[in-house]
Amino acid sequence: MGRIIFTVHQVNEYVRGLLGRDPILQDVWVRGEVSNFKVHSSGHIYFTLKDEQDRIRCVLFRQNQRDMDFIPCDGMRVLVRGQVSLYCRDGQYQIYVMHIEKDGIGELYLAFEALKQRLKAEGLFDAQHKKPIPAFPKKIAVITSPTGAAVRDIIKIVRRRCPCVDILVVPVLVQGSAAPAQIEAALDYINTRDDIDTIILGRGGGSLEELWAFNEEVVARAIWRSRIPVISAVGHETDFTIADFVADLRAPTPSAAAEMAVPMLQHLQETLVGLNIRLLEGMRNMLLRKRSSLEYLQSSYVLKYPDRILQQRKQRLDQAYTKLCVAFNDMLSKKRERLSRWAVALDALSPLAVLGRGYAVVTLKPSHRVVHSAEALNPGDDITVHFKDGRAHCKVEKIENGVWGINEP
Incomplete structure (x- = not known):
């Protein structure tokens, strides 16, 4: 064919x-x-x-x-x-x-936008108020319909990911006029307990009317005042409610909320095994390095021949002492030489040395003022003539002007 x-x-x-x-x-x-x-x-x-x-x-x-x-x-x-x-x-x-x-439904959507803008202006959506979700919760609370697929999905995923986490299901209506009050009461009740680490608030998908309970102001304010972190998981990924904006974390679906709320135990175990292997390997490498260092020290010259090191140190000390003595003597010789030069210079300037060459010093009585010129004397003045080995007391008889010469009579 x-x-x-x-x-x-x-x-x-x-x-x-x-x-x-x-x-x-x-x-x-x-x-x-x-x-x-x-x-x-x-x-x-x-x-x-x-x-x-x-x-x-x-x-x-x-x-x-x-x-x-x-x-x-x-x-x-x-x-x-x-x-x-x-x-x-x-x-x-x-x-x-x-x-x-x-x-x-346009009126509902307008009401949704009006409430959204008002709560946003009050700061209920601010990121700074978001509480962190505990990484390792012991017990979580699930607020949802007890007969919907959402609660079954959450329980199934939590049990698969981390069986050691306890689950408290708080049944509420998730649509209709009575739903907002029940959700608010459930949130307030859970916050009276001390054994809950995380709250999952959610339901499956639906139309805007069916999800409207999660757009009510009483629900938003109950989430806001919750001291326990709240994960909002309402509808599908494309659905957004007021509860999503107020909650500490938004999940696109209830199943995703369960994955966000609890860790994967298998991954934790694999991580711990990996860390344990790394720890053992690190300790093994450290011990090898320490053993190598110890063997190096044991074979080192210092530990094998400590007396030789001491002898070398003594020899270096003797050499340093010898250098110190030489340096000290050299410095002392230089100081003595300088002192001798200063003594010669001082001796050359000494008045006694001048007197020793045949000169004398004349002083006028009674003031004992040194006479520098013949003009300062008058006949009859009493003077004292100082020699290198004594003094002579004289009286001036006559004053003669002119320069005195050695060969003068």
């Missing part, structure tokens, strides 16, 4: 033709929640429309936005009217939106 082979493009075009010939899909109304909202630089709007089970991509071209009286945003429930077709390049069908309007 012959085979008919199509290209990928032919298949996509065929499917697009089938969708285009379906009258229902060419003018269809769809209700859902907006997520992954993006405005392209071209002005076209791309977003995903989702409900509790599935998602479908949507595109709203710029020319179809003229009648819009609002800007869609993530979390908003809307009604869209358009045609379903296949985008051949990606092989994915999507809704080409012709008209969009709010589906009544």
Whole structure:
């Protein structure tokens, strides 16, 4: 039997033709929640429309936005009217939106944004107030629905990662008008206990209405006043609630919260084994180094022949003493030589030396003032003539002017 082979493009075009010939899909109304909202630089709007089970991509071209009286945003429930077709390049069908309007949840989303801005202004979201999550908790508390998949996932992951951690499940409603009060009471109750290290607050995914209990102010303030660190795990990764912003840590899913709350025991054991190996190896290397150092010291010249070292030190001491004596004697000789030169110089300047060469010193009585000139004397003055070996007391008889000579009579 012959085979008919199509290209990928032919298949996509065929499917697009089938969708285009379906009258229902060419003018269809769809209700859902907006997520992954993006405005392209071209002005076209791309977003995903989702409900509790599935998602479908949507595109709203710029020319179809003229009648819009609002800007869609993530979390908003809307009604869209358009045609379903296949985008051949990606092989994915999507809704080409012709008209969009709010589906009544817009008021809730506006309330969400208003509360978010008010609590942010009060500082409830500030990072400086976030408490660290204990790395090795002994017991954690889980606030969630006792019948939902979230609690089963959390227990399963905690038991797998770290079986030694105890779990306290505090059952509450996670949607409906009574849920906020129950969540607040659960948080306050857990904070009265001293055996809880971490709180996980969460539930599975849902629409904005179903997650609204975690957007209530009473829940936000209960998380804020909790002295025990709180991990918020509400909905899926794309879902954000007020509880996420106030909590000390946000987890994208309840399963991720369990992974964040407790360590992986196997990893800890592997880490401890690795550290133990490194410690033993380090101690072994240190002992080898110490043993090598000890063997080197034992074979060293100092320890093998200490008396020789002492003899060398004594010899060096004798040499130093000899050098000291030589230096001292040399210094003493130099000092003596300098003293002799000073004594000769002083002797040359001594008056007694001058007197010894035949000179005399004349003083006038009774003042004993030295006479420097004949003009200072008068006939009849009593004078004393000082010689090197004595004195003569004389009286001046006559004064003669002029220079005295040695050969004068």
